[in-house]
Amino acid sequence: MSSTLEVQEARTATPSGSSGRPSRPARQRIPLPRRRSLPPVSRALAGGLGALAAMLLGFGLQLGVVGAVQHDRDQEVAYDDFRGALALALAPVGQADYEGKLLQPGAAVAILEIPRLGLREVVGEGTTSEVLQSGPGHRRDTVLPGQAGTSVVFGRRAGYGGPFSGIAGLRIGDAIRTTTGQGEATFRVLGVRRAGDPVLAPLAPGAGRLTLVTADGDAFFPQGALRVDAELTSAAFPAPAKVVTAADLGASEQPLAGDSKAWVPLVLWGEGLLLAAVGFVWARARWGRWQAWIAGGPALVALALPVADCTSRLLPNLL
Template identity: 55%
Template sequence: MAVEVTPAAAPPATAPPAAARLAGQSLSIAAALMLCLVAQFGLIGALAHNRDQDRAYDTFRDQLANATAPAGGLDRDGHPLEPGTPVAVVAIPRIGLREVVGEGTSATVLKSGPGHRRDTVLPGQPGVSVVMGRRAAYGGPFSGIGSLAHGDLITVTTGQGKHQFEVMGVRRANDPQPVPPAKGQGRLTLITADGPPYLPSDVLRVDARLLTPAVPAAGTVPGFALPGREQALEGDASALVPLVVWGLLLAFAAAAIVFVHQRVGRWHAWVIGVPVLGALGVTVADQTASLLPNLL
């Protein structure tokens, strides 16, 4: 007599422990935040740079039309210009560059475009004028200056007119410095990071001599008063407090989204979490970028 063998019933599926679910959700949020950081340095930062350039160009064009554009690093009351104030427009046809230059060289200012080092004269004035720009992040406006060669032309428009410069050469680490300009002569030095994008190894400089007659110099910020954050390859520590505040808001929002996911449902958490965490994540990434080297 045959005996039927009943197959053993499969054990019921068990849900993963709460701790495992929490860890998985936390890792997902952390991965999304890292993606926000990458997007901020690339696409979002470039879009923000373009927007800031459009606004700065409109402001500077209006100042030129009304003869109120700055002629130096100080305002009419003798106070330093606000960081980011438009002071010039630099154009390099050889690499297709045309950018508004703001006052200051901190990492925060250089998000919007090249910046004029405040303890140097403006382009076109006697002496050496220094302009810094990013190599890759936030549009990377100075990404191509390393390809400039002797004889290439640079045009800079300031409140004192249009000035033309001729490239003398490109300098990298340990290259000899050029002879200082003679009395009454002008020079422009463009500075950015050297090395692979986002991995700066040193500083790259492009020197150009002034071809047009020099214009009278105005006030500058003394070198000893220049904050450390405006030196080459330095971060902006002033962004630390906003970063902490936005970071706390982000942590609170992330905890709330995890709570909604566990108590209400997955789709509710997605609908609420994507826009909220996305906006906060991009803001935190932007503040984090200010702490990184300004020429990045």
């Protein structure tokens, strides 16, 4: 009897909530440690590493995906413009335009077609890295394709669409066609030349030749220049008097040369990218990782692409 009363008293003494169930003890809040801010030196280092990572990412995209899209877009625009110039008889037939002014770098001068490779490219004036980003380029001190003399055309091996990636596989006798302001010309491939191979004999008076030049070796790792020579099989067009000679060409127009003029825009865009990377590190410390990526990621990519574009112009033009 006494044990029953003790149990009832113990139940009565147990605190309960409004529902009659025993109440749970209140949870204690444990304060979270405050996020430590990086010292200035670490912030600068993190910003520099972020800028470098964004530049490398943009460089890879520029040479691969973005560069190929840019090349295709430039080719479409140049093809439409050159067709219009042909229809209006305004296409250039020499080193100067119809007003007598020297052609601007990148101005369309010919259409190059190689049936075996399924290639059709608009050829621009000049052989700098910037010109070759849009397609093959005509060496300014040589005649236009189809004219009496030797015409030289440069093209990239791998970057920006790699229009000349397959010319090493051309065989003797393969056909090449070009269209200029003077009409269509046809060529027959004579062979492929690499560094150390014997050069061709000088042209006979009134004869024509086309030489295509690109990088030799693995993609993005050039090991000299590769040349494909083709002889003109159609009647040669007359060539106007030369205004530009080999002595007038800059160092950036030679095979496997970079464009030193890209340094100034590279420094300016690089400063902007570095500032954006520092701002990204600050935002990540204040806002959080995902918030910083959402706000600063597009800005880093937008700045990294022009930095990569300028960097690619410093690399060999036949890359």
